[in-house]
Amino acid sequence: MDVPAEREHERQQKQDEPIPFELPGGRLTRPLRLRRRPRRRPLLVSSIILSGRTLHWAAIAFFAIVAVVPYTGLYQPMTVLSGSMKPAFSAGDLVLVREKPTRDLQVGDVVVYRIPTGDRHVEAHRITRILDRHPFTFRSKGDANPVEDPWTAVVSTPTIAHVVTVVPYAGWLVSALRQPIPRLLLVYLLPLLMAAAALWAVWRARDDEPRHDVPSPSPPTKRRRINRSSTIRIAALTLAGLLASAAAATVTGSTSAAQTVSTSSCFYKPTVQSGSTTNAANGTTTVTISSVDPTKAFLLFNLRSNSNRPVASEVGGRIASATSLEFIRVTDEATPATITIQWYVIEYNCGVKVQRGTVAQSSTSTDVAITAVASTAQAFVTWSKTAASADTSWADNDPVLGDLTATNNVQFRVDTATSAHTIYWQVVEFTDSSMISVQRGTTSLASGTSSTTATLGSAVTTSRTFVLVGTRSFGNGTDIGSGLVRGRLTSSTQVTLDRSATSYAVDEIGWQAIELKDGSKVQSGSLNLASGTASGTASLTAVDASRATAFAAGQTGGGQNGGRTSYTADDILGVGTATLAVTSSTQLTVTRANTSAAADIPWFVVEWGRPTSTSDAR
Structure with a gap:
């Protein structure tokens, strides 16, 4: 060995030798080994390590929320997709929902359920009104x-999901995890990375372990501390991997608890x-329609005719079955005049209940018992009729008016009774009082008076209100113009x-002002x-023709077809009555x-209900 190498060897031996430590009094303690001062990491490196650990534990917390706690039944996470609930929560937030007994729900609770229309998405909205507790409505x-x-x-279930709390912005991450590539990374790659990191932690712990040349009965050594730290690190990494995999399965393969809540909801969007x-004979004209539920459907119609006999201007119309309409005409004419009928089935x-029936006009005041409606302010009455087959002139037994005099009674009044006349009636009820308001009066x-007005008890919105009118009078003979009354809002x-x-x-004019609040x-x-003019048109603000119906205010016996006329030379009802059709989205055609x-x-022209919109806020 050369001299420099020998000296270096001696220096190293001296450095490794334990240094005796002498206490006052001459007593020696155990040898003291010099330890190297640990190297300080640069500030940037320390910051990165701290941030990494923080994100690591935050990820564990997030995956625990998404993947583990839902299986405990405490709540379910849901991602908010729109801003309809701002400022309570916004698109991209994560809401945590939990089942709540319906008996405990109050106005102001935010509940989660599937809407009954359009794409039937799950919606979280606030309860504004409780209409009933049994069932919860x-x-x-x-x-x-x-x-x-x-x-x-x-x-219809004893519980419904309601929002417990909100985690801002976390929903964006959940949405990202639903995508195919992030899902694969989360399910397969991330657990492998976590396992590799755990193995790296074990290897580092062994590599950093110091060597002890002299055994000593010392307190817990650095090796034990490193092993404990490594154990925690390995457990955390393993937990993160497991939670990540479970979270991926949760956010990509399961559905929200709210989607299983059983609700029957009413979206006021009818089909029309x-x-x-046409009718050119005595008897019944049958029209086939697509199947409807007669208890939720009603008929509006109007006709045009050219005859001075009631048998050619009065027709009874009804929904006869789920798939058919009937228009009944009673006449003894050898060659009956042709009647043209325009009809609508809504x-x-x-949310709507319809009762219908027929009754003989056997009294000047005929009462018809019905199943009680919730309120007379929630229902309106329509009617049409057939005359006696031998009637030759429009007289005081022809004009009739219907009136909902009580929740369980409809009354038909006429100046002269005749049991040979038959009335075809409907009572249309909206079961939710907030969806309709009907005001009526007489x-x-x-004689000699051309106009009168009726004041409504409460103001209506004219853009959602229509009027129906019926009359009774003693007029006979040729003066049809005096008996036809125009009704307008x-x-x-x-x-x-x-x-x-x-x-x-x-003698009496009965009017109904029907305000629709269901989106119509x-x-x-x-x-x-x-x-000399048979037909005319009126311009419309563009309508959805598939939801639109057209009718006149006067119910003269031929449906909803009556207006006014100055004609007094004969009793031809067809001068002042007409058919009404929506012939395009911007045009109404009236023909007599x-x-x-x-x-x-x-x-x-009524557009019934509200159209389904894909932009409805969720």
Whole structure:
């Protein structure tokens, strides 16, 4: 060995030798080994390590929330997809929901359920009104939405999911994990990386272990501390891997608990069928329609005719079965005049109940018992009729009015009774009082008086209100113009009733102002048809023709087809009545069969219900 190497060897031996330590009094203690001062890491490296550990434990917490706790039944995570509940929570937030007994729900609770229309997405909205507790029935609204949801939810289960708390922005991460590539990385690659990191921690622990040349009965050594730290690190990494894999399965393979909540909800979006037919004979004309539920569907129709006999201008119409309509005509004519009928069938999926029937006009006041409706303010009455087959003139037994006099009674009034006349009636009830408001009343027109007004008890929104009118009078003979009354909604608080001829009194005018609050839209006007003019059009703000119906205010016996006319030369009802059809999204066409004098037809076009919108806030 050369000298420099020998000296280096001696120096190293001296450095490794234990240094005796002498206490005062000469007593020696155990040898003291010099330890090297640990190297300080750079600040940037330390910051990175600290941030990594923080993210590591945050990931464990997140995966625990997403993957583990839901299996305990405490709650389910759901990602918010839109901003309809701002500021309570926004798109990208994660809401935690838990089942709550319906008996404990209160106004203000945010509940989660599947909407009954469109894409039937799961929605979290706030309860605004509780309509019933048995079963639990409520209305809801998004905090950021200007109006309530257009349906009534009825919960048929004892519990429903409600929002417990919100984790801001966490939903974006859950949404990302649902994508195919992140899912594969989370399920397969991340656990492998965690396992590799755990093995690396074990290897580092062994590599960093110091060598002890002299055994000593010392306190727990660095080796034991390193092993303990390594154990914690390995356990944490393993837990993170397991949770990540479970979280991937949860966010990509399961559905929200809210999707299994059994609710039957009412979305006020009816279907409308329409068409036209003709009748040129005594008896019944049958029209086949797509199947409907007759208890939730009702018929509106109007006809045009050119005859001075009631048997050619009065037709009874009804929904005869789930797949058929019937229009009944009673006449003894050898060659009956042709009647053209425009019809509409409106069927609601829920929220509407329809009763119908027939009754002989055997008294000047005929009562018909019905199953009680919730309120007279939630139902309206329509009618049509057939005359006696031998009737030759429009007289005081022809005009009739119907009135819902009580929740369980409809009354039909006429100036002269005859059991040979048959009335076909419908009572249309909206079961939710917030979806409709019906105001009704009666008035009259004295001989020589052409107009009167009725004041509504409460103001209505004219863009969602229509009017139906019926009359009774003693008029006979040729003066049809004096018996035809036009009904219009002329302001939010007023119905105007007028006529063009005044030779006799109209003893009673019954009116109904029906305000629809289910999302329906109403357009209205009065179309003048000059003498010699059979048809005219009115411009509409664009409508959805598949949901639109057109009708007049007057119920003269031939459906909803009546207006006013100045004609007094004969009792041809067809001068002042007409058919009404939505012939395009922006046009209404009104057509009559007799043009002997001018006429004014008060028209209404109703778009029933609310269209399904893919942009509805969730």
